[in-house]
Amino acid sequence: MFHVKKRTLLLIAGIVWLIAGFNVARLGVLSYRVIESKWYLYILAIVVFCAFGMMFFKMSQKHTKRIMGYEATRPFWHFFDLKAYMIMACMMGGGIGFRAAGIFPDIFIAFFYSGLGCALALAGVTFLRNYIQYENLLLD
Template structure:
């Protein structure tokens, strides 16, 4: 029998780690979007509507991704996994590309402040909601073989 490492956690805990990761990212991105809105001279209903559209698109996508992560975590045969297994390689790659692109868009000033406000608010709210979904899965998850 293998010795348990300090970095191995129960499969259910991967959901809690996912919750924390998605929530931290979502709150931070949402905060940047709100700050960008506050720096605009005028906020229109149309801009807020566009933020809702961004939220809807990413919210749908993140919900599907969260379901896939749940299925992947459930399918792990070993009851203990390294804590970084809350994401798979593809998810880490997507996260790195999204973060790099976002940082580049803001620091290079390529994207207009209106775009940052609209996009980041919708995206951040969708990310945070995905985090909440992971948290709900953590608390509701009773079928996992610990």
């Protein structure tokens, strides 16, 4: 039932992370449009990007290694493990909940979501690179 090859799991992960990253970054960019933009907000966005980018890069390496260890095919949702799904649910739920409650001002949403979204998208690019270089991964 809906089993895919290991390589396809990398493609699915890449698409999911790219979509998530784009949507989060989009919210950050939209917030920049309703605030008075200051130069230091862009620096803060870069700091957030670097911090989360390193974390997501390590995570993408871990998930790629796990996926490469699978047998030939797996259910399509196995691009994540249970822990990753739980973390994703908490992050999404927290982000949506905090924004809906108005806990964080637009100035925070602007730099934080821009940096976070770009870091998420970079993880998607990493998975897509691993999808493209699949044959080389098999040799490692």
